[in-house]
Every structure is written in structure tokens, then in C-alpha cells.
Amino acid sequence: MTVSTERAAPTCFDPALDGDRLREECGVFGIYGHRDAAAITALGLHALQHRGEEAAGIVSFDGSRFHSERRLGLVEDTFSKRHIIEQLPGHIAVGHVRYSTTGGTILRNVQPFFAELESGGFAVGHNGNLTNGLTLRRRLVGEGAMMHSTSDTEVILHLVARSRRNRFVDKFVEALRELEGSYSLVAMTNKKLIAARDPLGIRPLVLGELDGCPIVTSETCALDIIGAKYVRDIENGEVFVYDETGAHSYKPFPAVAPRPCIFEYIYFSRPDSMVGGRSVYEVRKNMGAELAREAAAPADVVVPVPDSGVPAAIGYAQAAGVPYELGIIRNHYVGRTFIQPTQSVRELGVRLKHNANRAVVAGKRIVLIDDSLVRGTTSVKIVQMMREAGATEVHFRIASPPITHPDYYGIDTPEREKLLAATHSIEEMRQYIGADSLAFLSVDGIYRAVGEERRDPARPQFTDHCFTGEYPTPLTDLAAEKNGKSQLSLLAEAS
């Protein structure tokens, strides 16, 4: 889902991060046939909150009418309230969470999107990003379509609306055939719950079941929160439909090998989720263990950068035989919006969230473990904090390879020039962050951590362009932009 944020709005800038984290774009959830469809969707979205903190929405259908609630803020801000849930009656519901961007956000872009088509109401939520979204948008507007959001997801609705096919599923598939890029979709009509995953299966999507009712959602942790059973992953290129006649699976695209995004393991999915049949926690521990094997540091204690580096640090510590210690304590109260009125209190940086645990660090050689390195700004501060707390040596180990290329499939990476590894050698990076040594996990190391022997250069098993530069689909919009096609979005909603 692309959002062309039109205006730099006041935002919750996180001084502890300095924009030094990647951001996932969106999580989805849908259920069919349950009397508490909206309440269950709300809980599922709460479990997926890490996939999108910016906004959340739910659409339900009560047998005669659709109901919708979409709001900025966390799931709990809106959907923990009984009166909100009571305004979302019905037995089918789909929901969506959206990531937090540093740019402006507008309510019109909050999903699920809904449209009244001639065939009836249709709602859809999208995790992923279309690489030809703007191109499609231009074409549709040229044909008289009226766009109401700045999101690429909206083109899907217009494509469905304009299809001349008779069956709804055929209209939907006809629309999907136009799309390039990544999409895991949950959608609903007044009769059906629909899930679809792009031909390569870039973003995750799983099928579960609760009290006999089917659920489709981004991660298994959203099944766990409601006590639902995991059934299977939706396959790459699969369109799954559930209605009163039961489940139907379509494979409208030419069969290709799946190529899911490797970052779900490194970074985005919750450690208690199973992705592609693998435990995310175990994969992260494996990454730490591989890192210990590839690039062990001479240290007295292993210190995770909380919370992102914790599983890899446990794996590293076990493999290296070095004690695991909480050398950095995280303040779980958010603390991200504190003003810093004057220079004297301006340089708090990382301290609002992280504090050195001096008793663990002082006089020790430490190895810091983090899951990835984006801009490096946080790493600089953490290394400095460790030294001020008395660490005698600070070694930095990253449990994934250097990120050298931006993503166009639903991860909000900085422009290429802001990616530290795109412009610095490893030694330059070490100097920048001030560590005594720095090492990254190799690309093959990460493939080993997920259970592959090595990366297959002919047919890579995963979407891994951020490390390799090999993009899995055409980048149509990017090519058009380079040819000077301008942005369409003209409207900035004033709040």
C-alpha cells in the first residue's frame, strides 16, 4: 500500500530511534460466520499492532448492511470500547492496521476501503505495495474514475468495479491480474470472505479456524490471541474464498515457486509467530548462533539491544558460551514525544527509552547484538552509552547482512543514500558508530538460519533485494517516475 503523503505533518518523532528502524506496512485480519466477528477482529488486530501503529479499521456486515469504523491511533484506542464494537454488528468482518510514518497521515487512507459496487458492498484491506499502483491510478483517472485516497490500494476497488465479468470472484481475479508487486489481501462482500496473496507470496498470510469459522490474517500470533487454530498458510498466488457453500481455493496465476520476504524473519513478525512453517523466534536465535560462528567477538558478556536484538543475543550467547546479560534497560513507557526545550536537555537521545545497566557493563568487554542496521544513528548513541557506563570494549554484531537497497514491497526503507551500508564500507561503518569491532551476518548465513543450505542465485528462495539488489518483480512506477511522470495527489486534508 503506497501512501503519497502530501504534507509534512506534525508527527510522533521518536528521539530514541531517529528514524533508525524499518517500518512494516500493515497487517490484515478477516473472519466469516462468527457472531462476534468485529470483537474477534479487534483482538486479532491488537495482536498485529506491531505491523502498524498509525491507524486501524474494521468493516463488518450484519446480514443487511455494512458497518465501518476507521481511526487514527492504536487498535486499543478505538476498538477496545464496547460502544464501538456494538456499532459493528455482523458475522463477517475484515480489519487492518497501518504503520506509523514520519509524514502526514490522513483518515481517507485508513483501511479497509469500502465501495458500493453495482454487485453490492465490497471491502478490502491490503498488506504489501503495488509497484505499478501509480501507473494504474493514472489510467483509471483518465477513464473518469474518482479517487478518494492517495493509497495504491484504492485502484483495486476501481478495477473490480469496472470489470464486466459476471461472477464476483471473476471480477476480483480480473483486477488482480492487473497488479504488480506484493499484496496479501483480505476482502469481503455481503456473502464472502476473500483472501489473496500475490504470485510470489511476498507478504505473509495464514488461514486459521475458530469454532468452525475461517480466519485469514497476517501472522499466527493473531490466531493465538483468540485461541484459534492454525490451519495452513495461504499459498503464493492463491485466491481463497469462503461463503455459505464452504471454502474455495483458486490458483489463477501461472505456478511459480514462492519467494517470501526474508525480513519477516529478521525483523517484522512477532517472535511467537510461525511464518512459512518456521518459528520466528527460532530463526532469530539461529541468526545469532550463525553470527557467533561467523564472527565471534572477544567479550565477557553478550548484551542485546532491546527489544529487537533479544532472540539473536540469546542464540549468540548460547553458541558462543558467553553470559547473556541485560546491559541495557528499556523503559516501556513510550517516551517518544518528549520535548527538549533547551540545548542543555536536548541531547537526551536514546536515554528516554534506554538506560545503561551500569552494574553489568562497567569494567567489561561487551558484545552488543542487534537484528539489523539501517541508518546507524541509534547504534552510535548506544555504543557511546555503553562506554560512558564503563565498558572497556564494545563489539557490535548485526544478525543480518548490510542493507544496501531500498524496498518497494511494503517496507518503509529510507532512500538509498540514507542507508548506511549503501554508502559505507564495514570499516567506515565501525568508525561511524564508534565500536571496537563490527560484523554482519552473511547472506548465506541468513539462509542457513532459515534452514536452507545456501542462497540459490538462479532462483532465490526469498525476496532479499535489500541485501542483494535483486528485485523479484518489475518496478513499473519507479521507471515511470524516472521518465518524469508527476504525482497526481493534490488534496491535503487539514487534519
Add this chain to the structure above:
Amino acid sequence: MTVSTERAAPTCFDPALDGDRLREECGVFGIYGHRDAAAITALGLHALQHRGEEAAGIVSFDGSRFHSERRLGLVEDTFSKRHIIEQLPGHIAVGHVRYSTTGGTILRNVQPFFAELESGGFAVGHNGNLTNGLTLRRRLVGEGAMMHSTSDTEVILHLVARSRRNRFVDKFVEALRELEGSYSLVAMTNKKLIAARDPLGIRPLVLGELDGCPIVTSETCALDIIGAKYVRDIENGEVFVYDETGAHSYKPFPAVAPRPCIFEYIYFSRPDSMVGGRSVYEVRKNMGAELAREAAAPADVVVPVPDSGVPAAIGYAQAAGVPYELGIIRNHYVGRTFIQPTQSVRELGVRLKHNANRAVVAGKRIVLIDDSLVRGTTSVKIVQMMREAGATEVHFRIASPPITHPDYYGIDTPEREKLLAATHSIEEMRQYIGADSLAFLSVDGIYRAVGEERRDPARPQFTDHCFTGEYPTPLTDLAAEKNGKSQLSLLAEAS
């Protein structure tokens, strides 16, 4: 502008009125070329607040981008705030106020509407109602159009978007040709301010000027508040366009005589406005004077029902030579949302807003003057309040004819069976409201009050179907509804 309110929402029910007032639907304002376009529009909308208390919106264009703010509530709730106005930069702006309905309201219906067309951004605000709006909507949805509101105004945007004409004005006129019913529109593109009035000129629209910048708006009072000059009325069937080349007037429809809505004089427009070249205040005084001539009551004092009956009561008192006295005092603090927790305090009814001025009423024969009578529920309470305050006789005089037919052109009349005069004789109405006598102004009396000799039955000079049953245009949707065409709107936005 039709709104098919989908759900009975909690509402600001006014216990003093019991739904016993007509409600105007909307006011519009637009300005071109002023550096404070949005601030001026906000002030203009504040002056038009009586035309729509439910919601307000402004769209502006700053030379490169459109900005929009639409909110439920009064103009002042949103647009008196500096930071809101600062988010609406630019030199062109259009604004809209919407009436307060007793049903639910949703933000998606708040105007001005905006769309990104292939030709660029386009915003429009609408006062009036299309009598073929649903019919057009059905046709457009059948062609793949996606509707986002439940308002008939949205079809105008789709019609413009789908026009294959080249010039924007031609697209716009092509869209207008499809419309039936009433419309006074203000619209804007990134280059133009546009105003249009339906062929009969049912709803008002005037042209003004401030510091050399053209303004189009519903009433002259919106010009007065900002010190702008009144130039002329936009004519029936006129499309007025202003851009950097200056003003352009188009008359794309066959020339017919205007037939403006008589209710603007009786009821809707502010007394300090000039409508069709006539002072609303003077017309209302004339109505009172005509009423005194047609149906004088034997009374000691003339008492207006505040504030609606005040000008007519002044006119009546002057013509009848009976003292004008404030026998009812209105509490201007709103008081409409007070709970009435138990039976003992439940029957407050009219008292939250109105109180008898006993010193004026006790021991007197009074004649109450009001501008119109809809359901009669308020009149019952006011007559009773006057008697409890000691009035010896209560005569009721209505400064307009009995309302026997609903409106379909932008006035929110009750269904026909709720209109007291549609089902009761005058004597039955008198008994219902409990007055000693009751009389209405005649239809010819109201024509005299506006300066005509009498109503021309062959070609009525005004839209007056509420009194006469003669509708000025086809009622296409109504006919379709009788043929069983169902409602399209399926989505209820929660909250």
C-alpha cells in the same frame, strides 16, 4: 442535496421544537483571488450558519495544492481557530454549511466534495436537491463508478469526471444538463471559481465583491459580515465562471422565467438579507401586515413567537394598531440537549428555550404571531404556556398559508401525514393547538407581501408547492421509488 441517513444516530433533539420546524439544506460561499480566502470563507459561512448547523467544510487552493477541512458541528467550532485556517492556505476557496437533521450524520457527507479528475482537482458545494439524484446514482454505479457518500451531490462530480468534452466548463455544463431539481452550486478548480444556479433559480445565489475579488454565496448577509459589496443575483440557469481572464457568464439552458422558492422569504433567509432584490425583513413585515388586514384578531397585545415570528408581529402590530410586546422570552443559551431523567421533570418541553413573560400576558387578550405552522406540536405548548401565564384569550395567526405538501428541493419537510395542515381543517387545527381562534395568510396574501398583485396560476412567479401542490420540475426519483427501486446505500460509518 439528499442525504439518505442510514442509521438513527444519537442526535441533538430539540425539546423546544419537537421537530416542529422546517430545516433549510445548506449554504454556500466561494471567493477568488484573495490572500485570506479561507478566513473570509469561514466568516461568510458563519453568517450563513442558520442555513446549516450540522457540519461545515472549506476547500482552498494555494497555487500548487488543494487543502480541505470538513467537520461536524458549527462553523465556529472548527473554523474560528487560527491553526485550522492556516492549514487552508491559498487564494481560492469554497465553503459549505449543512443543515442539522434529526437522523444520523456522517463525515463522508460533509461538503464541499473534492475529486481529483484527470483535468485536476475539483471541489463543489451544493445548496438544493436533485429530484433525479438516485436515478443518476444507479446509472453511474452500474457503469463502475464508486460512490463514497450517500449524498446526491456526489453524482455531479462523477458526471464531470466522465465527460469527454475538452474544456472544463463544457464538462461542467454537460454534467448540469443531466440534473433535475434545484441546485445553487459553488465550485472551484485550480484556476477557476464557478457558480451555477438551476434553470428555475429555485435556491438563492448572489454575486458580491471584496477588494476586487468576486464572491458567490447564498445570501447577502454573508457579504455584509466581511464588508463586501453586493453586485447582483446569479440568474436562473446561469453558469458564472471567474478566472485570471476575468468573469464569464454562460446561459446554457433554454431561457425560462425564474421561479425562486417563496420559503426563503417566509422562513429561511436572514431578515437582513436581500433576496431577489427584496428585503427579507420588509417582506416578513408585509406578511404580518397582510395578515392583520385579512384576519385581525380582537386582542390587547401582539406577541411574537420568538424569534421566528418577530418581523411579522411588528408588521401586524403596526397595521393593526395593537401594542407589540415580548410576551415570550427566549433563552438564547441552547438548552436543547438537556436530559429529562424522570417523569417529574420530563414535561419541560418548550420551557428550556421559552418562558412566558407573565407581566405582559396576565389578564390580556393576546394574538400570537408565527411565521408558519408545520406539525403544530410547539404551538400547542406555547398556547398552553400563555394560558398558564394568565392570558384571557389566545388568538393564533400564521403569516403564511397552510403547508399541505412536502418539499423535494432542499427543505427538510416531514412526510405528508405529519404536516398538520395536510390532514386537518383549520377548525381542527385550532382545536388541536387550543387557541381561541386561528387564521393563516392566504396564498395571494403572500404574493402581495412580496410585491406581486396575485399568484399567476398559469405561470406561478414562485416555487410554492408546499402550499399549492404544484411542483416546478419532474420528481423522477419519487416516481422510481413508487415503482420499487430500492436504496443503494449500504455502509453505515460507526460514529
Add this chain to the structure above:
Amino acid sequence: MTVSTERAAPTCFDPALDGDRLREECGVFGIYGHRDAAAITALGLHALQHRGEEAAGIVSFDGSRFHSERRLGLVEDTFSKRHIIEQLPGHIAVGHVRYSTTGGTILRNVQPFFAELESGGFAVGHNGNLTNGLTLRRRLVGEGAMMHSTSDTEVILHLVARSRRNRFVDKFVEALRELEGSYSLVAMTNKKLIAARDPLGIRPLVLGELDGCPIVTSETCALDIIGAKYVRDIENGEVFVYDETGAHSYKPFPAVAPRPCIFEYIYFSRPDSMVGGRSVYEVRKNMGAELAREAAAPADVVVPVPDSGVPAAIGYAQAAGVPYELGIIRNHYVGRTFIQPTQSVRELGVRLKHNANRAVVAGKRIVLIDDSLVRGTTSVKIVQMMREAGATEVHFRIASPPITHPDYYGIDTPEREKLLAATHSIEEMRQYIGADSLAFLSVDGIYRAVGEERRDPARPQFTDHCFTGEYPTPLTDLAAEKNGKSQLSLLAEAS
């Protein structure tokens, strides 16, 4: 009730008034023995809203516990809500509304005040102002008392708390004996409803009855709104107590003639209230009629300054035989907080609330009637607006005498140098406001309007120092301030 506003807070400055109105300080309401005590109090306060727009509060007692709600804003903002009223259970309740000042306001000052005394809970609301409040405050703080508000009313609670008398009424009377200035109090304990009026009866207080339950309140309009019966005025110097044994009246002070504030007739009380047995509306009409007799202007129409001048204008028009016309239309939507971003829209002044009714004014000689003249800033703008609307002559008539002295008894007058009449002759004032002629009602004229033959200089029948400079009590704090006693209040509550 004095409030020493500590900080210039952002405020609702009313550009139509420019601070050019006096402000009443507070209204009170209390009821005993009714199952809906708080709901009835809320309605009573709504009727008294004109006496205080800044804040409102209610305290109730449910047989075992006191409940309290005090909030900034209008009565309706808080007390129209069922859940608020449900949190105020009980059969005894007292309530209070507070005026809107241009300075800062703090919740700590919102009444009724409550304290847990050794004898149990005690709540009190105060209309009036103590002229020795600061002096008492200094003494009490010196004795170890802790003050929590900056209001003079709080000293009453401390005085009661410190009394060594046994019976609660004796403690209360002992406290009253220390007070100078004006007070109309409603108070309650867990057993009693109490009302008290200062020895001169400066501020009003009436006794009513609903369903057998006693009510004490500032004006009769608060009885009317709930259908309660007026019983009598609380007398000057009376302490009225109601408990399960019935009503008890005490007269603890030496008997003196009452001397109520004349401004209640001119200005503060609602026209439908009876004050001291006189109809406020009739007194205001009399003032207009006296004015016509004393200083008739050569005019074609009589135009009231709305709404303050309306009753006097009706009286003037009837006495002078000149037509009464609405030459100025008031916009009842508040409009007071509009920003004026640039010079070009800055000079809107009076227009946000008032507009000339050109049809009435153009080409006419008009006489404007207002109830009083304070700073004159509004009058300047209104005269100018009338001339711009085409009035050929503008005569200004004020239905009360020139205000030359500030008040210290509960009216928020400007400092003396801001009172136009304190520093200008009548001719100078005429020039300042730009009228063709200007006249005020004489002091004896106003006494005639209330039914007296003339003012008795030896024992004035009314508190009228604003016109005469004769204050009815010592001004102890003012004298101390001139001797250099400083302000005590040190705490500024943020927001």
C-alpha cells in the same frame, strides 16, 4: 465573590463587545427534599446562565455522602448529560454559575465550595462580593488556615470551620457577622438547605416551591423553567433554613431598610424575572418611556441595540409614537472566538454578531436605544455601521444614567478610568461615539421607572453608587490596598 485572577490566560474575547459590557457575578440555586434534586438544579442553573457563563457546579447529598461536579463552561456543556446527573444522586442540592471574565480562570475557584468540617460536610455558593474578603483572608492565613482558591467565598468556609459555637446555624451566623459587602448565599449540610442575604439585600434571592420542596435561587426565571411556584423574596439580612422540621427564618442583624442593586433592573436580571416584586421587563419599558419623556430625539424609527436595548426601545417607541424597527440584526451563533488573521479582515468588530438591516435604516433618521454605556467602544462601531447603512441621522439614547464609579459588590466594572462617563462630559461622549445627539436617563428617571417618586438622598432606596458614587458599605479591602497591603495569591495553576 472576588477572584484575583493570577495570570492572563487565553480567553474568549468577544470582538463584538470589546469588553464593553458589565458582567454579573454569579447565580445560585438550591433545593431540598426532591428526588431529582441535581437535575432540577441543573435546569435552574440553565435558566440563570446569563448570570455566569464561565463555569458551573452542583453539590448534592444522597443521605450518606456528598457528591460534587464543578466544571468550566456553560451549564449545558456539563449538566445536560445523564451520566453526570446520575453521579449527583440525592435529595438536597445546591448549584452555582460563575461569570465569564477576560482574565484567567481556574477550576479551583469554581463553586459551590465544599469542606469537610468537624460537624460534617458543608457546601456553599455565593453571589456577591465581600468588601473585606482579602482582609479576612490575611487574618485566617496568619492563623494557619490553608486556602485553596483565590476566591473571597472560601473565607466563609474557614470562618464556619473555626467557630466554636455548637449549633451549625450559630456557627454560620457567627461567620456572617464577620462579612462586609454583598452576599446572597445558598448552602447545604447533610441535613439542611440554607439561604442568606446580606443586611442590605444587595444581590437578589427568592424563595420558591416545587411539589412541596423549597427552592432558593437568584431569579424567578429559574423557578419558571421547572414549573415551580414563586413564594416570596428572601429578605435583606435574613437567614433561611430548611430541614426535616420545616422552614426556619432568622434575622440575626439589626433591622435596616433594604437597598437592593438597581442594576438588576437595568441590566442583569432576565426580562421575564420578577425582582423585588417588579417585572424586569416592565421596568425596562418604563425606562424607555421615561427616556422618551426626558430626551426624545427627532427620528423616523426607533432601533434597539440587540438584545440589551430591546425592552427599553419598545417602551420608548410606544411613548414617543415612533415606529419600532429591527434596524440591527443579531447573529445568535456565538461568533466570539473568530480569529482575524490579517489586517484586511481584522476590522470586523461588531459585525460577527450584528449586521445593519439596511432596508430599515437607509435614508432614515434613527434613534438607537441601549440599556447602558460602559466604555463606549461598541457604541462607536454601531453608530458607524448605521451610517454606512445609509442612516441620515443617528441619535443615541441610553436608558440609564452615566456610569461614573466602579462596583465592588459583584459586578465586574472596568477600572474607573476606563468608564467613559467618568472622564468625559456628555458632549465629549457624543463626539467619541459619533452620534448626532446623545442623552442618558436621569437618576430620578430611573427611580421613577421602578415606581419611586424620586431618589431619597438621605436614605437611598437602591444601591446606585455606579451612578452616584455613594457606596452602601465600608470598602475595607480597598482602603487596605491603598495602604500597600499586597496580594496573597501566589499559585498559578497551569491551564
Add this chain to the structure above:
Amino acid sequence: MTVSTERAAPTCFDPALDGDRLREECGVFGIYGHRDAAAITALGLHALQHRGEEAAGIVSFDGSRFHSERRLGLVEDTFSKRHIIEQLPGHIAVGHVRYSTTGGTILRNVQPFFAELESGGFAVGHNGNLTNGLTLRRRLVGEGAMMHSTSDTEVILHLVARSRRNRFVDKFVEALRELEGSYSLVAMTNKKLIAARDPLGIRPLVLGELDGCPIVTSETCALDIIGAKYVRDIENGEVFVYDETGAHSYKPFPAVAPRPCIFEYIYFSRPDSMVGGRSVYEVRKNMGAELAREAAAPADVVVPVPDSGVPAAIGYAQAAGVPYELGIIRNHYVGRTFIQPTQSVRELGVRLKHNANRAVVAGKRIVLIDDSLVRGTTSVKIVQMMREAGATEVHFRIASPPITHPDYYGIDTPEREKLLAATHSIEEMRQYIGADSLAFLSVDGIYRAVGEERRDPARPQFTDHCFTGEYPTPLTDLAAEKNGKSQLSLLAEAS
């Protein structure tokens, strides 16, 4: 600080906890001489947020005036905003955070409290609880004192106000002499920053320094967040005063050995804080290690109950040589207010915050480590969740002794009958929570963890009555309550 919550208000009930945690009462912070006093205090309070989530307040003094802001909610909700901090100018500030209770909360109880004494303004914040607070309150009210809160802290202000001593410090000490129980106070006048700790030093209080300015606060982590230096602990029975003449330390009480609360190590203080010269993190690891020595379980993995059991689990794992694994994943998004509309989704319990990490748990014998056990309701759910995730054996180990007695010194323990260990044997507790085995750390074990050889029964080194029943001071109020003295507080604020 006792709060007698008068009314069961709607509250943020945490379904994951079921009240199954102890709650600390309050954290304090004060600084003298810094131009950003309020901003620094806000940051310090943010670091102390875990000590009180209910409300926060700051008072500052700017050289001529005191400023105050007190609000419900987290520190960041209020004090991260620039405009709030700007309303708190000055170079001296004190702040306070308050715990979150399941009962109602009222703004009047939010600290720091402020009073205008004859000697000038005085503000105070209190961590701890007076065991004779109600007794003092009754006496003061009997002397005419007016109480405005239901907090025991308010009596301190009244005692200071009533002291007849001349020097402020003498007044303050005279007040302290009346107090029993625990108190760590930070206070300020217009000239001084004051800190005081009760004779036994039950609650913590440390002295730090930033840019030469003294800071007093509850924990060292509040020094770390702003980069301040730790100087020393305020001693038991010490009164520390800082003014323009520098630092002054008073020891007005008879010298006794300190007896700090042992729970600060087990439970309340942040792991990165130093308390009494010991690292809280190291003590907790020691507790885990002692537990492994006293009561090792036969297990494949060590699983902490997050986040409370994490340090003890690390210590246990290292001592026992069993792998430490994240078998439970905590959702850091709050999730505590989710409604559970129907039975089918009602039993979510612990899942909103915690999820089993099945890959770690399935097929394993696990030992769960938590820091303490209060009611046991959460433990039941966690054991069940582990079994459902496939654990073959679940052993539970608690890194502190059984809690058998309630606290009266600032910890919000349930009544005795709700404490599981007060009414159940260890075997009964094991059955209740459903574990295969259950063991607690011994009292001597916890003394060893803090570095003592053993508990000295004659003169216990710590306040440990929750485990031993030996209270360190008289419990005057409790004795009075048993004698039938009733509650004073009568006023319930309605929101």
C-alpha cells in the same frame, strides 16, 4: 500516602493481571537552581513512571510566583508538551507520580500538594504512607482545619501551617515529629528545596547533581535519564535543605539503624537503579541464583514470566546451567482495556498481553520464574497457557518468600484474605496454580541475595513484614479503626 477512594469508578482493569500485582505508591523528584527545572523534572518523572501510572504533577517557582500542573494519566500524556512546560517556568521544581489503583481517582489527590502559608508558598510530594494519618486528620479537622483531599499527605501541610516556630525548617521538622509510618518527601518553598526521609528510611530517596544543581529523587534511574551524577542516598531520618547558602543536613530524630523496604529490590525499583548502594538487577539475579541453589527444578528450559521474572530467570539459568528461553512473549501494546463482549471471547485473560512461544515450550519440561506471588490468579493462567502450548512439565519458582501480611507503608497489597500465601500451604498453592512443583525463595535466601549473611531477628536489617509479620512502626490508624473510628471523607467528586 493513603487515599481513601470514595467511590468505585470505572477503571482500567487489567485482565492480564486481575489485580495480581502489588503496586508501588509514588515516586518523587526535585531540583534546585536549574533554568529548565520543570523540563528536567518531567524527564525524571518519566524515568519513575513505573512507580505511579495514575497521575503526575509538577510545581515550579519562577522567582515571584508558583506554578502548578497536576493531571491524571501518564507523565508523557501531560508533561511531554512544550506548552505545559512553558507554563511551569522557574529554577526550582518538585514533581510526583502516583500509582494506578483499581478504585476511583480524583484530581484533588494528585500531588505535589501546594498551600499558601503565612510564610509563603509551600509544595510537597510524598512517597510512603503515614500509619497515623487519619488520626492526625481527625485532630486537625476538630481544630477547624479544612481538608481538600482524602490523602494523608495533606496533614503534613496543615501541621506546617499551624506550627508557631519561626524558621521554616523548624516548622517543617515540628510537623515531621508528629508523623508515624513511612515518608520520603520532596518539598519546596520560594527559597528552598527540601528532602526528608522517615527515621527508618523505609522508602528510598537519593541525592544527585546536574550542572552543579542538587536533585533529590526516588531512584537513580531518574538521574541517569538526564545525565545527572549520583551523589549519595539521603539517610534515614535526614532532613536535607538546599538554598542559596548551599546544602544543609539535619538529623532531628534519635539515631537508629536504617530499615529500608526489601520490596524495592524484589519488585518496585527499576533493574538499572542502585538502591542502598546495591544494583537492583544484580540482587534480582542473585535471588534467582539462590533459588536455583535452594530449590532447583528438573527442567529443559528456564522461562521467565515477562517482564517481572526476567532478571531472576537469568540468574537462575546461569546458576542451574539450564538454557534461558523466551517461552512467553509479551505484547508491549497495553491491551488492558479490551472489552470482552460475550462469553465466547470473555476468557481471553492473560492472552491480551502474553502469548506462549510454542516452539520453545512444546515437548519440554519448563521452569517458570517469577519475582513474587500475590493472589495467584495470573499464575493459574500462565501455567495453563504453557500446558496448552505443549509443555510436558511445568515447575514454578518464585524468587521471594510467600507474602502473608499486608503492607501499610506505601505498597497497595490486597487485604490479607486475598493473599494466597496467607491462607494456603505451599502444596495448596501448587494445586491452585496447577504446577507440577512450586517453591519459594526463603527469607534468609533473600537476605543473602542482598549481601547479608542472614536476617537478624533481633534487629532486622530490612522492612520485611509482608513475609514475616513484623511491622517496623506502630499502626495507629489501624488500631483506631478496629476501635470503630469512622472514615471522614464524605465528598465524591463526580468525575
